[in-house]
Amino acid sequence: MPTIDDLAQSLSTYLNPDQINLVRRAYYFAEQAHDGQRRRSGEPYVTHPLAVARILAGMHMDHQSLMAAMLHDVIEDTRIPKQAVAAQFGEVVAELVDGVSKLTQMRFETRAEQEAENFQKMAMAMAKDIRVILVKLADRLHNMRTLGVMPPEKKRRKARETMEIYVPIANRLGMNSVRVEMEELCFKAIHPMxxxxxxxxxxxxxxxxxxxxxxxxxxxxxxxxxxxxxxxxxxxxxxxxxxxxxxxxxxxxxxxxxxxxxxxxxxxxxxxxxxxxxxxxxxxxxxxxxxxxxxxxxxxxxxxxxxxxxxxxxxxxxxxxxxxxxxxxxxxxxxxxxWLYKSEEEALVGSHARTRQWLKGVLELHQNAGDPLEFIENVKIDLFPDEVYIFTPKGNIMEMPKGATPVDFAYAVHTDVGNSCVACRIDRRLASLSQPLQSGQTVEVITAPGAKPNVAWLSFVTTGKARSNIRHYLKHQRHSDSVALGRRLLNRVLGSLNASLEQVPEERIYLLLKEAELASFDALLEEIGLGNRMAYMVAKRLLEQAPGEHKEQLDNSNAQQPLTIRGTEGMVISFARCCYPIPGDPIVGHVSSGRGMVIHSEACRNVAEIRHNPERCLEVEWDKQVSGEFTVELKVELEHQRGMVATLATAVTSTDASIEKISLEERDARFSVVELLINVSDRLHLARTIKRLRAVKGVNSITRTRG
Structure with missing residues (x-):
């Protein structure tokens, strides 16, 4: 069995005697800390940190990395705190050890969540000092070499985790020897036959x-x-x-x-x-x-x-x-x-330069991720081994994962470029944003002020950076839309009671937040906007201890001004897919839990039962300046003729309406029914489109579907 003396002898080829003595000190400290502990194989526990240090010595790593390797399980598996390690061996070594240590003290709902949290902590430490991941890779490599004594199920679980996270990281950092050995050991554990x-x-x-x-x-x-x-x-x-x-x-x-x-x-x-x-x-x-x-x-x-x-x-x-x-x-x-070719300081700077871009991306993913599981999912996406090489219009080269799209490229250039991207040119020709990029192409991103990420982008982007930034933007957008709608709903109810938010005392709001266990007033407004709390009930709660006139008004709260719909409210006001209301139709707002407000036509059967319930339905009307595109469903009955669907599509687009969906069903030997989902701006635009469709030869009848 190799000893600390064997290690010291191999270190003498590239470390000075003082540095070797520090590594020895770390070994004796670990030996004392792990006294009485044994590995599953029966060997003293200290053989594991010694073996990890030997792997790093083979890479000619610096003395601080070797000390961290000796001590990497001390904080986690013994009662010695991080402060004690820092006092003995310095802050740098203590930070390296802490970065490698798992979060054993915290409680988690599931094993997946615990592993994700552990990886997140390690990734953050790695972004500060790349040596954290080198120690961790050596630790995992030795654990994989000594898997033999583990039960089969645990072997497979460890091997899958290694294959999913540590093999791609070793590959991303260019450590081919470690990657290949890990792959071989994982393959043997998962598929022994x-x-x-x-x-x-x-x-x-x-x-x-x-x-x-x-x-x-x-x-x-x-x-x-x-x-x-x-x-x-x-x-x-x-x-x-x-x-x-x-x-x-x-x-x-x-x-x-x-x-x-x-x-x-x-x-x-x-x-x-x-x-x-x-x-x-x-x-x-x-x-x-x-x-x-x-x-x-x-x-x-x-x-x-x-x-x-x-x-x-x-x-x-x-x-x-x-x-x-x-x-x-x-x-x-x-x-x-x-570390083979440069001094320690140069090596740290050089290695940092090599991976600075990736680690900067890891930090950005961490900031945008909602939870550790989303973070680890995004990092795994970014660890794809295959690259394509894309040129910017100025001739700079950017590496992208295989299958990356112009949207991924836009986010790789800068988050703001991605967020405001509207179109792209590939080799000077306009191209689709969802088109996979090929090596050697020159990509130019076209942006527009006020443009926003599209939720549909999530279905084709491949990089973690693009995915996390789109999700982050949409979450933030949903939050701000919900708060704005919640404020409008609450103000509207309070206005009908001859009150306003400004008149409600702060202590009343504070009491309500405490009762509802919410951190801020914005959180309450967001709950109202999302439909999780009724504006009517919140207003009632805010005013119930107010002077008597409010109570009287509250009982006669019928004279409410309708809420106006502008069409630009964002993600928390949606339009029902059962009756497809458009500007000009009489409408009603249904507050749906978790979705915000859904706008229905007044005559829609789905809201008939709750139509007059003030807690579930609201009087709404179209704003005079309403804008946007609204979907309408039309049924067109027509005679069988060659090319009829193309003729109908041409008629629709000639009025500046756009087709979302088109489907054809044969009714009998002579007639077919075409279902069209088209986007129009209002009822006048719809009337123009229907008029153009009626002029098509062979069209028998056109009806608008209203649920």
């Missing part, structure tokens, strides 16, 4: 391929020497999970995947990378369209390399990666590679 079957098949295939691998390697080496290039050529092993994923996702057989031979060429300089590429392209013919230059345009996680695929002897496909030694370290260790 599949893992062992593929392992046996790989072993067998490796024996059969040995000869051809050495022939291709020798040919590449010879060609590099002929071009005066120094470089090492190694065969790349295919990992079990990678093989399984390709078989499952690409529907390929094991033989098809193993037929591809993969090699990596490591050369001294970037210039040599391109020269080596030319050399191998002279040796074997390249596959068209399979060359990728990640040196000129690195991946979002900092990965750099040249990729090409060649036709080898007898048409055997050969995949080649060409990179420098530093790129190789970066590919394997990602952010942690900074």
């Amino acid at each position: 599949r893992s062992s079957l593929i392992q046996r098949a790989v072993k067998q295939a490796r024996g059969n391929r040995k000869e051809l691998v050495s022939v291709i390697r020798d040919a590449i080496n010879t060609r590099l020497r002929e071009h005066g290039l120094e470089g090492s050529v190694t065969g790349r092993e295919k990992h079990l999970y990678s093989i399984y994923r390709k078989m499952r996702n690409q529907h390929k057989s094991f033989a098809e995947i193993m037929d591809v031979y993969a090699f990596r060429i490591i050369v001294p300089t970037v210039d040599d990378c391109y020269r080596a590429l030319g050399a191998v392209h002279n040796l074997y013919k390249p596959f068209p369209g399979r060359f990728k230059d990640y040196i000129a345009i690195p991946k979002a996680n900092g990965y750099q390399s040249l990729h090409t695929t060649l036709f080898g002897m007898h048409g055997v496909p050969i995949e080649i990666q060409i990179r420098t030694q530093e790129m190789e370290e970066m590919a394997n260790n990602g952010i942690a590679a900074h």
Whole structure:
């Protein structure tokens, strides 16, 4: 079993004696704190933090990270508080330890909520200091290596959590070695039979391929020497999970995947990378369209390399990666590679620069998320490994996840650009906002002052930033709309009682808020606007202790002025889909719990029973300046003719009305009925549209559906 002396010896290659002594001190402190505690395997608990520190030492991490690794379970699993750790080892180490520790003291409704809260806390600490996630990844990697003693169900749960959160994070930070090992261990825990079957098949295939691998390697080496290039050529092993994923996702057989031979060429300089590429392209013919230059345009996680695929002897496909030694370290260790090449301060700054954009995004997601579960969902969305590279009109490159749309791009540029986006140009042509973007496209976002995010965008955006910002805006919009409507409703009822909000004493409002257990008067107005509280009852409660004239007026509260509907109230006033009222129709407002106010036609059957209940229905009328588009349902009976639906659609759009939905049903051999949902501005606009439809040859009758 490795000891602290073994670790100290390996640290002596890159840390000074004082720093090694601090790591030793942290080990002895952890050993004392965990005294008597054992792992499920029966080993003393301190073997786990020591193993985590060894993983980080392999990445040449700084002494503070190693101390945090030694102490990462002290706050969580022993009675030693964060302050004691800070007093012994300094504030920086204490913050790292606290960031890695779970929230064990808090109570949660569900395990999912607890895990989300833990991840949220870790992400916030990680945004302050990237080393938090490096310690956490090393901790999780060692836990996955020692899963063997766990019960099968717990194994699977840990493996799924690792696969969903920690594997994508390792990938996002470019830590390929950690990612691959975690994937292999997760695959073994979730699908033990599949893992062992593929392992046996790989072993067998490796024996059969040995000869051809050495022939291709020798040919590449010879060609590099002929071009005066120094470089090492190694065969790349295919990992079990990678093989399984390709078989499952690409529907390929094991033989098809193993037929591809993969090699990596490591050369001294970037210039040599391109020269080596030319050399191998002279040796074997390249596959068209399979060359990728990640040196000129690195991946979002900092990965750099040249990729090409060649036709080898007898048409055997050969995949080649060409990179420098530093790129190789970066590919394997990602952010942690900074500690190999730079001093601690430079490494922290460098690694921060590498991930600053992503971590800034994580903080923004946290601010906009309603709860930890929404936050973790948005972060998972943002951890997609595949990227497309999009150009701004000025020629800057932006990385976006695969499947991203112009709306995602707009939010990636700036939140305000996303919120006010109305259209876009892709390669100088107008395009749909929901169109998935392709690498190399130039995207220009068109904005308009006063434009707002559309709830429909949530159905096609792919980035966490876009999704969380749209949700945040809509929540805020709904809140402000609800407060404004609540204020209008309450003022209207109070006005009918010869009172106003200004006349209600503050202590009366305070008492009502206390009774209703609400934090502010705006919260009360929001409840009224959403229909969760009746304005009539709130007014009654506010005035019941007032002088006598209010009480008399309250009993005769029939002379209420109708509430005016402008059509621009926002999300808390909606128009019923049963009777489709439009400006000019007599209307009534139904207060629906949680939805706010729903406007119905006066004659609508759905509100007939509660029509005269002042607590459920309100007198409303259209404002003289009403604006917006309103939906109407029409039934058009017409004779069968070729192209009739297109003729009707042309007639509707010629009057500046728009079609929301169109459906056709055959009534008999001669006639069909077309149901049209169209958007108009008022009854006059509807009359013009109906007149145009009547002029269409073959139209027999037109009726407006009113529920």
